[in-house]
Amino acid sequence: EPEVTQTPSHQVTQMGQEVILRCVPISNHLYFYWYRQILGQKVEFLVSFYNNEISEKSEIFDDQFSVERPDGSNFTLKIRSTKLEDSAMYFCAGDLSGLSTDTQYFGPGTRLTVL
Amino acid sequence: AQSVAQPEDQVNVAEGNPLTVKCTYSVSGNPYLFWYVQYPNRGLQFLLKYITGDNLVKGSYGFEAEFNKSQTSFHLKKPSALVSDSALYFCAVRDRYSSGSARQLTFGSGTQLTVLP
Numbered sequence: 637e638p639e640v641t642q643t644p645s646h647q648v649t650q651m652g653q654e655v656i657l658r659c660v661p662i663s664n665h666l667y668f669y670w671y672r673q674i675l676g677q678k679v680e681f682l683v684s685f686y687n688n689e690i691s692e693k694s695e696i697f698d699d700q701f702s703v704e705r706p707d708g709s710n711f712t713l714k715i716r717s718t719k720l721e722d723s724a725m726y727f728c729a730g731d732l733s734g735l736s737t738d739t740q741y742f743g744p745g746t747r748l749t750v751l
Numbered sequence: 752a753q754s755v756a757q758p759e760d761q762v763n764v765a766e767g768n769p770l771t772v773k774c775t776y777s778v779s780g781n782p783y784l785f786w787y788v789q790y791p792n793r794g795l796q797f798l799l800k801y802i803t804g805d806n807l808v809k810g811s812y813g814f815e816a817e818f819n820k821s822q823t824s825f826h827l828k829k830p831s832a833l834v835s836d837s838a839l840y841f842c843a844v845r846d847r848y849s850s851g852s853a854r855q856l857t858f859g860s861g862t863q864l865t866v867l868p
């Protein structure tokens with residue numbers, strides 16, 4: 637069964653540094669998402685992406701964040717200048733159609749620790 | 752705005768007993784509801800969803816969920832719990848009215864299920 641993969645599983649960085657989190661979605665998915673989960677809190681939507689454009693983004697997704705699909709397989713989330721409060725588990729997800737009835741499939745997550 | 756509530760942070764049940772993990776929702780219009788499970792060091796795994804039709808939805812690993820429109824609930828159930836069912840369970844709703852072509856999930860806070868041997 638195809639799976640969403642994410643690398644690295646754990647990233648430790650210093651405050652102010654740039655990080656790139658990588659995801660390889662399921663090959664026939666067309667819509668892609670990033671979510672994050674701060675320890676002990678809810679899973680929160682960050683951004684959705686389709687046809688090489690951002691479709692929706694939340695208030696969390698400010699100018700420090702960016703996403704791209706550089707080579708047709710990887711889907712990346714970049715944080716330009718990390719803050720302590722960016723420490724969280726980041727999940728990538730994808731689905732076929734982006735419709736409300738469709739099922740999103742998630743990766744295992746990257747735990748980001750900002751020191 | 753849509754929202755999901757999971758009123759119990761922790762549910763403990765003995766192996767072999769039935770289990771229920773509660774979820775209530777608030778949306779404008781008809782809801783599309785999902786349950787996901789998270790095992791330690793793993794991602795969110797899809798269990799089941801309600802879109803329309805039969806109020807009792809069957810999913811993976813023997814789980815089922817009952818949609819109740821009048822009570823705005825979507826409780827997850829299993830007739831006989833296994834120790835291996837111990838995990839973190841998330842209820843989520845997907846908005847059919849948001850703008851944009853890719854609609855986000857809104858999650859509840861999660862319920863830690865522990866099945867005791």
